[in-house]
Amino acid sequence: MEESWKGHVLLVPYPGQGHINPMMQFSRRLISKGLKATLVNSIFIAKSMKLGSSIGPVHLDVISDGFDEEGFPTGGSSELYLEKLEAAGSKTLSELIVKYRSTPYPIDCVIYEPFLHWVLDVAKDFGVMGAAFFTQPCVVDYIYYNIQHGLLSLPITSAPVSIPGLPLLEPRDMPSFINVPGSYPAYFKMLLDQFSNTDKVDYILINTFYKLEAEAVDTISKVCPTLTIGPTVPSRYLDKRIEDDDYYNLDLFTLHASISTNWISNKPPRSVVYVAFGSISNLCEKQIEELSWGLKNSNYYFLWVIRESGQINLPKTFMEDLGEKGCVVGWSPQVRMLANEAVGCFLTHCGWNSTIEALSLGMPMVAMPQWTDQPPNAKLVEDAWKVGIRVKVDEEGIVPRDEIECCIKEVMEGEKGEEMKKNAKKWRELAIEAVSEGGSSDKNIDELVSKIIKFKN
Structure with missing residues (x-):
C-alpha cells in the first residue's frame, strides 16, 4: 500500500x-x-x-x-x-x-x-x-x-x-x-x-x-x-x-455504547428525544433541574447524555422515578443514536458537529445554545434551514421546564414539527448529494x- x-x-x-x-x-x-x-x-x-x-x-x-x-x-x-x-x-x-x-x-x-x-x-x-x-x-x-x-x-x-x-x-x-x-x-x-x-x-x-x-x-x-x-x-x-x-x-470520554443501544433497542419509531450538550458545555444546577422536569413532563422517552460532573446535580428523586421512560448516560455514540429510527428529536446545544450530524441524518432539533458558535448555529437551524425550534430563556438566562416541554412537543407532534421533519429530510438528501x-x-x-x-x- x-x-x-x-x-x-x-x-x-x-x-x-x-x-x-x-x-x-x-x-x-x-x-x-x-x-x-x-x-x-x-x-x-x-x-x-x-x-x-x-x-x-x-x-x-x-x-x-x-x-x-x-x-x-x-x-x-x-x-x-x-x-x-x-x-x-x-x-x-x-x-x-x-x-x-x-x-x-x-x-x-x-x-x-x-x-x-x-x-x-x-x-x-x-x-x-x-x-x-x-x-x-x-x-x-x-x-x-x-x-x-x-x-x-x-x-x-x-x-x-x-x-x-x-x-x-x-x-x-x-x-x-x-x-x-x-x-x-x-x-x-x-x-x-x-x-x-x-x-x-x-x-x-x-x-x-x-x-x-x-x-x-x-x-x-x-x-x-x-x-x-x-x-x-x-x-x-x-x-x-x-x-x-x-x-x-476516537472518544476522549469513557464510552459504554451498549447502555444506549440496549435501552433504545425496543423503543417505537420516532418516540425518543435524544439530549446531548457536547464535550465542553456545562449546565448550571438550576438549568439541569429545569431540563430534568421538562424532559419528564413531556412524557416522551428520552436518552440524556450528561457527564458525571453534571449528574450529581440531578434532582434527588429523578433517577429513581425514571423507570423505562428515560435513560441517563455519561457518553454515547451520538451519530449512531441520531441514525436510530427510534429517535424523533434532538435536543442539542447546537455545536457544529452535532448540528451537521443532525442535518445529515434528517433529524429535527430543539436548539438550546450555550456559548461560542452555538447561538448563530441555532439561528440558522430555526430561521434559515427551518429544521428546529430555539428555546427562549427567562430573565436569569435559564430555560424553564415549561418552555422545554413545549418545544419538545412542538417538534415531536406539532404542526410546525411536521414541516421541520420535511425540511430535515430535504437537507439530508442534499448532504448525501454533496x-x-x-x-x-x-x-x-x-x-x-x-x-x-x-x-x-
Whole structure:
C-alpha cells in the first residue's frame, strides 16, 4: 500500500473531541482518494487513551501541547494553555515534519485547524502546502473574518447586524464572545487569529456543504480560496463509499455504547428525544433541574447524555422515578443514536458537529445554545434551514421546564414539527448529494487531492 500512496497529508486538530472527530473523518475521505493521512494528537491524549500507531487506515502521531503528563492545566488557565500549546506545538510539529522527511513518505501538505494558526507558519517554513480546516460553519467563520479585518467594529451598538452574505443577526444570534463582551478573552483572540495569516494559505476548507450555506460560501470565496468539504460524517450514513466507516472511533470520554443501544433497542419509531450538550458545555444546577422536569413532563422517552460532573446535580428523586421512560448516560455514540429510527428529536446545544450530524441524518432539533458558535448555529437551524425550534430563556438566562416541554412537543407532534421533519429530510438528501461521486464537496476534495499530488510531483 505504501508504494501506491499519491501523497502524504498531516492533519493537526485542536486537541478536543469536537475538533478531532471531523479531522478523523476527513482523513478517511482523503485515504479513499489515494493519500496517506496521519492524524496528530497531543502526547497527553495519546497516552491517556493508550492510542497505538493507527485507527483503521488512519495513521496516528503526536506533538506536545506543553502539558504531556497532566493535560489542560489544573488551574484552568486558557491563556497559559494556549501559550504553551503554541510554543511546544511549534517545536514538536517541526520535529515531526523533519522525522517524516527521512522516510519514503515525507509530508506534502499540512491540514490544520486554524485555532492553531501558527501551524501554517511551521508548514510554510518547511515549504509544504498548508490548508486551514474550519470546524465551524461558514457563516460563523465569516463573522470572525469581518471582525479580524476591521469590517465589523466591536462592541456592537445597533441591531440587527448586517454583514454581506449573511442573514440579519440580532445580538442573541451572535457568537457568545461578541454578545457577552470580555468573556473568555484568550479564546476570543484565538478565534480572531484564525484569519491572521490566511493570506499565505493554499486552501480554506470548511466542514459544510455548498447548498447549506451558498451565499456565505460565495461571499467568503471572494476573499479566501475556499472549498466546502463536508459534512464530515461517517460514510455509512451518507454515500456509503468508504468500507467499515460507521463511527469516528476516537472518544476522549469513557464510552459504554451498549447502555444506549440496549435501552433504545425496543423503543417505537420516532418516540425518543435524544439530549446531548457536547464535550465542553456545562449546565448550571438550576438549568439541569429545569431540563430534568421538562424532559419528564413531556412524557416522551428520552436518552440524556450528561457527564458525571453534571449528574450529581440531578434532582434527588429523578433517577429513581425514571423507570423505562428515560435513560441517563455519561457518553454515547451520538451519530449512531441520531441514525436510530427510534429517535424523533434532538435536543442539542447546537455545536457544529452535532448540528451537521443532525442535518445529515434528517433529524429535527430543539436548539438550546450555550456559548461560542452555538447561538448563530441555532439561528440558522430555526430561521434559515427551518429544521428546529430555539428555546427562549427567562430573565436569569435559564430555560424553564415549561418552555422545554413545549418545544419538545412542538417538534415531536406539532404542526410546525411536521414541516421541520420535511425540511430535515430535504437537507439530508442534499448532504448525501454533496459527498457522493460528483457532488460539490466530492469535487472540492478531488481538487485538493489533485493539488497535493501535483505539489508532490
